[in-house]
Amino acid sequence: MKGDKFQIIVIESELGEIKTYHLSRKKIKALAAFLLVLFTFVTYTAVHSTVSLKRVASENRELKGQVAELSSTKKRLSLEVAKLKEERDKTVKELAKRIKVIDSIMKTAGLKTPVSLPSSSESGEGGIYIPLENMSPEELSDSISVIDSLISDFRKYPFGIPAYGRLTSKFGIRRDPFTHLLAFHPGIDIANKPGTPVRVTADGKVIRAGWWAGWGKVVLVKHPSGYITIYAHLRKIFVKPGQKVKLGQVIGEMGDTGRSTGPHLHYGIEINDRWVNPMKFLEVSNVWKKR
Numbered sequence: 001m002k003g004d005k006f007q008i009i010v011i012e013s014e015l016g017e018i019k020t021y022h023l024s025r026k027k028i029k030a031l032a033a034f035l036l037v038l039f040t041f042v043t044y045t046a047v048h049s050t051v052s053l054k055r056v057a058s059e060n061r062e063l064k065g066q067v068a069e070l071s072s073t074k075k076r077l078s079l080e081v082a083k084l085k086e087e088r089d090k091t092v093k094e095l096a097k098r099i100k101v102i103d104s105i106m107k108t109a110g111l112k113t114p115v116s117l118p119s120s121s122e123s124g125e126g127g128i129y130i131p132l133e134n135m136s137p138e139e140l141s142d143s144i145s146v147i148d149s150l151i152s153d154f155r156k157y158p159f160g161i162p163a164y165g166r167l168t169s170k171f172g173i174r175r176d177p178f179t180h181l182l183a184f185h186p187g188i189d190i191a192n193k194p195g196t197p198v199r200v201t202a203d204g205k206v207i208r209a210g211w212w213a214g215w216g217k218v219v220l221v222k223h224p225s226g227y228i229t230i231y232a233h234l235r236k237i238f239v240k241p242g243q244k245v246k247l248g249q250v251i252g253e254m255g256d257t258g259r260s261t262g263p264h265l266h267y268g269i270e271i272n273d274r275w276v277n278p279m280k281f282l283e284v285s286n287v288w289k290k291r
Contacts, residue, residue: 160201165192187268216258
């Protein structure tokens with residue numbers, strides 16, 4: 001059976017010591033098979049590791065990209081939040097300006113606070129609380145638009161007080177002070193000392209200024225809303241026809257000209273050739289006071 005074995009001669013030292021090993025064909029095949037399996041395993045492991053490393057490297061690059069994108073998104077969102085805050089703060093300031101404008105208009109028009117401030121024993125108040133910081137710039141801007149519209153409309157309509165004094169005659173049917181007969185009075189009379197300032201009650205344009213029969217010295221102003229206001233029995237007139245006037249502007253002085261029993265202002269409001277009760281507009285004021 002020598003043909004079934006292989007002889008391996010190994011020289012182990014410089015002295016030439018020789019050792020002989022005999023391996024059968026079967027063992028050699030088994031060894032070869034083992035080596036082949038080992039090689040295949042090592043090769044597979046190496047390839048798999050290489051692929052895994054490449055995949056991990058790719059995932060790392062992807063993660064880095066995602067982190068960079070998130071960082072960019074965070075930065076963008078931070079800038080947007082800062083911009084929104086800036087816009088909201090700016091809008092709040094604009095609202096504050098509008099409030100000052102409204103206060104100024106009310107002061108110019110001679111309007112008073114309709115109710116007194118509560119004392120310590122009268123403190124009832126309430127309502128839903130919505131902080132301004134919870135409102136979006138769009139909501140605040142909408143509020144500004146509404147307020148601007150109200151301010152614009154307010155100046156077009158005769159809400160202002162024409163003069164301060166005592167209300168001596170109301171709108172409608174009354175007993176005429178000269179004939180003592182019932183007659184229609186197309187306005188209200190406000191009595192005060194001669195020279196009391198008379199102010200226009202809304203923005204507008206003077207369409208008449210001068211003497212007009214029983215009205216005495218009179219000023220007529222037409223307003224953008226279509227209303228016409230009349231200021232009669234004046235002592236002095238400070239405006240001319242065609243002149244534009246602003247709410248609260250002094251247009252004359254209270255007097256006793258024309259068909260009058262004493263110094264007072266006759267104040268009337270007309271629209272579409274129809275007289276309107278001025279008190280419907282003056283109800284926004286609190287009380288009549290001498291000033």
